[in-house]
Amino acid sequence: MSKSFNxxxxxxxxxxxxxxxxxxxxxxxxxxxxxxxxxxxxGSVEVVKTECTDRCDFAPVMSFQxxxxxxxxxxxxxxxxxxxxxxxxxxPPAEKF
Ligand code: FES
Numbered sequence: 001m002s003k004s005f006n007x008x009x010x011x012x013x014x015x016x017x018x019x020x021x022x023x024x025x026x027x028x029x030x031x032x033x034x035x036x037x038x039x040x041x042x043g044s045v046e047v048v049k050t051e052c053t054d055r056c057d058f059a060p061v062m063s064f065q066x067x068x069x070x071x072x073x074x075x076x077x078x079x080x081x082x083x084x085x086x087x088x089x090x091x092p093p094a095e096k097f
Contacts, residue, residue: 008046010087015061017052025060028079035083045087 014020014029032047039045055061058072062079064086071082 006043008044010045010067011065012045012047012083012087013050013053013063013065014047015051015053015055015059016049017056017059019052019056020060023059024074024076025062028060028062028074028076031076031079032083035080039088041087 012032014025014032016025016029026049029047029049036042036045036047053061055072060074061070061072062074063070064082067086069082069086071078074082
């Protein structure tokens with residue numbers, strides 16, 4: 001029996017390349033995963049860790065897809081706030097950080 005190929009509605013790409021990881025990227029990812037679980041959104045929203053996105057001067061970096069909202073120098077508090085705004089409240093993606 002094979003597993004079905006499920007895809008989420010939204011993906012939060014969190015860079016965990018060496019620079020972003022050192023500056024909190026890994027912790028941001030963990031915090032976002034917890035929020036997804038708490039909100040009961042597992043399966044529809046997913047955190048995907050990425051390798052370096054070539055924006056190391058702005059570390060840590062993350063983006064919300066499919067809205068294509070990118071954030072840089074993200075603190076854990078900002079990551080949590082963005083989750084609330086972009087995922088829970090579904091704020092339109094016009095705002096870039
Ligand atoms: S390590 Fe994240 S942009 Fe390079």
